[in-house]
Amino acid sequence: MSRLKKCELLTIVCLVLGSLLIYLAFVGVIDERKITVENTLVAGYSHHNPSTAMDTPITLLLRMPGRLLDHRARYYCDLFRSTVLFWPPSYGKTVIVLDEESAPDHQFGEIVINHTRKHFPEYKLEVLYEALPKDKGVLEFPHSRQPPGYNRQLWSSFFLDLYTNDSIIAWMDSDAAFITPVTKSSIFNGTKLRVLGWGCTFHLAWVKQYAITTMRALGLPFVVDYMSYFPTYIYRDTFTHCREHITRHMNASDFEKAFKSFYPGGDLLSPVSVVLSYAWFFERDRYDWHMQICTNLTEYNKQFPVGADIRPQHLEDILSQPQTAFHVRYGEFLSANILISYCLSHEAAGNQLDVCLRHNFSLSNNFDLLHHDLQRLKTIRQNPCAGNNTDYCLQVLGDHYKEVGLEIKENGRKLDWRGVKTVEELAKEIGITCKPWLY
Ligand SMILES: *[C@@H]1O[C@H](CO)[C@@H](O)[C@H](O)[C@H]1NC(C)=O
Ligand SMILES: *[C@@H]1O[C@H](CO)[C@@H](O)[C@H](O)[C@H]1NC(C)=O
Numbered sequence: 001m002s003r004l005k006k007c008e009l010l011t012i013v014c015l016v017l018g019s020l021l022i023y024l025a026f027v028g029v030i031d032e033r034k035i036t037v038e039n040t041l042v043a044g045y046s047h048h049n050p051s052t053a054m055d056t057p058i059t060l061l062l063r064m065p066g067r068l069l070d071h072r073a074r075y076y077c078d079l080f081r082s083t084v085l086f087w088p089p090s091y092g093k094t095v096i097v098l099d100e101e102s103a104p105d106h107q108f109g110e111i112v113i114n115h116t117r118k119h120f121p122e123y124k125l126e127v128l129y130e131a132l133p134k135d136k137g138v139l140e141f142p143h144s145r146q147p148p149g150y151n152r153q154l155w156s157s158f159f160l161d162l163y164t165n166d167s168i169i170a171w172m173d174s175d176a177a178f179i180t181p182v183t184k185s186s187i188f189n190g191t192k193l194r195v196l197g198w199g200c201t202f203h204l205a206w207v208k209q210y211a212i213t214t215m216r217a218l219g220l221p222f223v224v225d226y227m228s229y230f231p232t233y234i235y236r237d238t239f240t241h242c243r244e245h246i247t248r249h250m251n252a253s254d255f256e257k258a259f260k261s262f263y264p265g266g267d268l269l270s271p272v273s274v275v276l277s278y279a280w281f282f283e284r285d286r287y288d289w290h291m292q293i294c295t296n297l298t299e300y301n302k303q304f305p306v307g308a309d310i311r312p313q314h315l316e317d318i319l320s321q322p323q324t325a326f327h328v329r330y331g332e333f334l335s336a337n338i339l340i341s342y343c344l345s346h347e348a349a350g351n352q353l354d355v356c357l358r359h360n361f362s363l364s365n366n367f368d369l370l371h372h373d374l375q376r377l378k379t380i381r382q383n384p385c386a387g388n389n390t391d392y393c394l395q396v397l398g399d400h401y402k403e404v405g406l407e408i409k410e411n412g413r414k415l416d417w418r419g420v421k422t423v424e425e426l427a428k429e430i431g432i433t434c435k436p437w438l439y
């Protein structure tokens with residue numbers, strides 16, 4: 001107990017120091033920009049149509065290297081296996097983007113298409129291929145901290161708009177798995193896309209680096225860390241606008257040149273944080289912001305240009321919708337929630353399944369899903385539902401499962417564990433063994 005307290009205290013001290021450093025780094029740069037930024041912000045709002053219906057198709061999009069066995073295993077065991085359970089095919093198609101120049105990628109693409117068409121015909125899948133950038137120097141340069149494959153993943157992240165014509169992209173990683181049924185309420189608030197962000201990690205060296213590269217790319221501060229949750233829902237054209245903005249800001253003739261200047265060797269980059277920081281400054285009204293920061297808001301806001309400050313209504317200590325996916329390698333223990341969520345869903349639909357009766361789960365077994373940052377759950381603190389928060393958490397989870405249960409009852413959603421078994425067998429066919437989820 002006292003050890004925990006000590007850790008928390010240390011974290012807080014670091015947070016304060018960390019944010020102060022970041023803050024100091026920004027102050028000088030921002031002041032003289034205030035006027036220009038404001039003008040751009042106003043202009044930014046005018047080039048899109050803000051209304052989006054909740055039945056707009058959403059592309060579940062994944063960029064991965066298909067030649068690496070490790071990534072193939074993640075795709076089958078994490079993403080594919082959980083998609084067929086928790087992501088309704090009626091939401092839209094899945095698009096996997098692989099490496100154009102790699103023969104094993106084409107072979108993998110064919111395998112996945114064959115498996116999906118044969119066993120999950122209701123899931124529309126497209127496999128597309130991305131060519132290497134024209135300039136090889138974009139991915140391979142002296143002093144790069146990362147191998148070219150890693151740099152390529154970062155590079156590609158800025159081009160996700162090229163792989164679908166749907167106006168909304170649900171961005172996933174191959175090693176992210178769904179953890180509870182995805183609902184429209186977890187994607188939308190009215191016509192806005194929900195965004196989660198976590199501003200409590202500035203003590204981490206790599207987050208400080210993300211902040212610096214974001215500032216360099218956008219000419220505007222990193223708002224918070226948007227890398228802590230999945231899927232990330234982003235309008236397709238936000239990617240387009242963001243690339244245009246960066247290219248213009250870097251005075252570059254194309255994005256390749258811009259990328260080389262804001263991501264020189266030795267730095268770290270979080271593309272999702274760049275794109276969503278861009279959205280915060282230029283398309284704020286299209287998104288519904290749910291952020292948590294761990295320092296004084298007035299102080300935190302001093303880094304932002306006038307009119308771009310974070311307001312109390314953008315902050316949320318406990319999520320108002322559960323997280324629907326997690327990054328498996330950062331918290332494998334969270335996999336237990338997959339069966340819990342499955343059982344709570346069927347219970348809400350009035351279905352009594354033997355496996356669920358054996359476990360007798362309750363909503364409180366799902367409390368971890370209300371944490372902002374599932375990646376650092378182990379190191380930061382326990383779930384946020386202790387003490388006075390318990391009732392609120394139970395209400396949020398209760399509403400979530402009521403929505404899911406109703407859809408199951410009305411045949412709007414299947415939640416069938418046989419799909420999980422099928423994917424495990426398909427994985428075996430290509431030499432991959434998935435760790436079972438069901439104990
Ligand atoms: C995919 O299916 C087609 C048609 O059934 C078959 O010709 C092809 O060999 C399969 N590809 C792979 C990689 O299994
Ligand atoms: C988007 O639509 C255009 C025009 O119909 C088409 O040429 C293009 O291939 C489509 N792109 C994708 C990724 O489907």
Ligand SMILES: *[C@@H]1O[C@H](CO)[C@@H](O)[C@H](O)[C@H]1NC(C)=O
Binds near residue numbers: 288320
């Ligand atoms: C949806 O947005 C409105 C206004 O922007 C806000 O008051 C409300 O709390 C949001 N609802 C949820 C569930 O996040």
Ligand SMILES: *[C@@H]1O[C@H](CO)[C@@H](O)[C@H](O)[C@H]1NC(C)=O
Binds near residue numbers: 250251
């Ligand atoms: C782009 O050019 C303008 C005008 O020449 C200059 O003020 C600005 O610093 C340049 N931006 C970058 C990122 O180099």
Ligand SMILES: *[C@@H]1O[C@H](CO)[C@@H](O)[C@H](O)[C@H]1NC(C)=O
Binds near residue numbers: 297298
């Ligand atoms: C936050 O900082 C401001 C000064 O920037 C101060 O006036 C305010 O009291 C602080 N709030 C808290 C809760 O400490």
Ligand SMILES: *[C@@H]1O[C@H](CO)[C@@H](O)[C@H](O)[C@H]1NC(C)=O
Binds near residue numbers: 357360362
């Ligand atoms: C399930 O657990 C609840 C309390 O957590 C208990 O009241 C109930 O009797 C249990 N049901 C079964 C079937 O074990």
Ligand SMILES: *[C@@H]1O[C@H](CO)[C@@H](O)[C@H](O)[C@H]1NC(C)=O
Binds near residue numbers: 387388
């Ligand atoms: C919980 O709520 C009670 C009554 O409103 C209050 O006295 C108490 O301080 C709260 N506890 C915490 C930990 O916030």
